[in-house]
Amino acid sequence: MPRAVVITGPSGVGKGTLIRSLRTRMPELQLSVSATTRRPRTGETQGVDYHFMTPEEFEQHVAAGDFVEHADYAGARYGTLRSELATRSAGGAPVVLEIEVQGARQVRATMPEAVQVFIAPPSLDALRARLVGRGTDAIEQVEARLRTAEQELAAQDEFARVVVNDRLEDAVEELVEIVRDTTATG
Ligand code: 5GP
Numbered sequence: 001m002p003r004a005v006v007i008t009g010p011s012g013v014g015k016g017t018l019i020r021s022l023r024t025r026m027p028e029l030q031l032s033v034s035a036t037t038r039r040p041r042t043g044e045t046q047g048v049d050y051h052f053m054t055p056e057e058f059e060q061h062v063a064a065g066d067f068v069e070h071a072d073y074a075g076a077r078y079g080t081l082r083s084e085l086a087t088r089s090a091g092g093a094p095v096v097l098e099i100e101v102q103g104a105r106q107v108r109a110t111m112p113e114a115v116q117v118f119i120a121p122p123s124l125d126a127l128r129a130r131l132v133g134r135g136t137d138a139i140e141q142v143e144a145r146l147r148t149a150e151q152e153l154a155a156q157d158e159f160a161r162v163v164v165n166d167r168l169e170d171a172v173e174e175l176v177e178i179v180r181d182t183t184a185t186g
Helices: 015-025 055-063 082-088 101-110 124-134 139-158 168-183
Strands: 004-008 067-073 076-081 095-098 115-120 161-164
Touching: 004 015, 004 101, 004 168, 015 095, 015 168, 055 067, 055 076, 067 082, 067 101, 076 082, 076 101, 082 095, 101 115, 101 139, 115 139, 115 168, 124 139, 161 168
Parallel strands: 004 095, 004 115, 115 161
Antiparallel strands: 067 076
């Protein structure tokens, strides 16, 4: 079983930015590239940001049992491929999974040794402002993501480790400490 660090929390909370900063501080960390059926956004690259696939391809992987976890989110499907975790962890470094809450629950059940961190926004208003401000999604998408975010925020009590992403540098510092303590990578 690879050492895994699950970073979860609502869309727009800044998981991606936090993970980029975390990897600057701990370059040995590997990032699991997820599969999704959503369309690539401008600037996203196949195999780098996601393994973009059709709903049919995704379903074939589900049927073949290829996913460690998978979930429906805001009208698309997302999942972590077992092969992806195996490849990324081959060198022995911890692998970071950036996934939403339903997926994190599945990982908790199947890989209980994985470290799970919930990233929380300072407030729902702050989250809304970020989702609108980043301008990557149409307004209906933002609304769908905010509705889901309210449910996701209610789930944060399930997580032993919660990092509030208010000031980025503080949140990164907390995350570095958690990952150092729990994966002992030095
Ligand atoms: P986005 O469309 O903004 O890239 O991602 C939407 C949500 O799906 C985010 O909360 C993101 O963390 C989550 N996500 C990305 N990859 C996966 C995955 O492999 N599994 C699950 N369960 N969620 C994922």
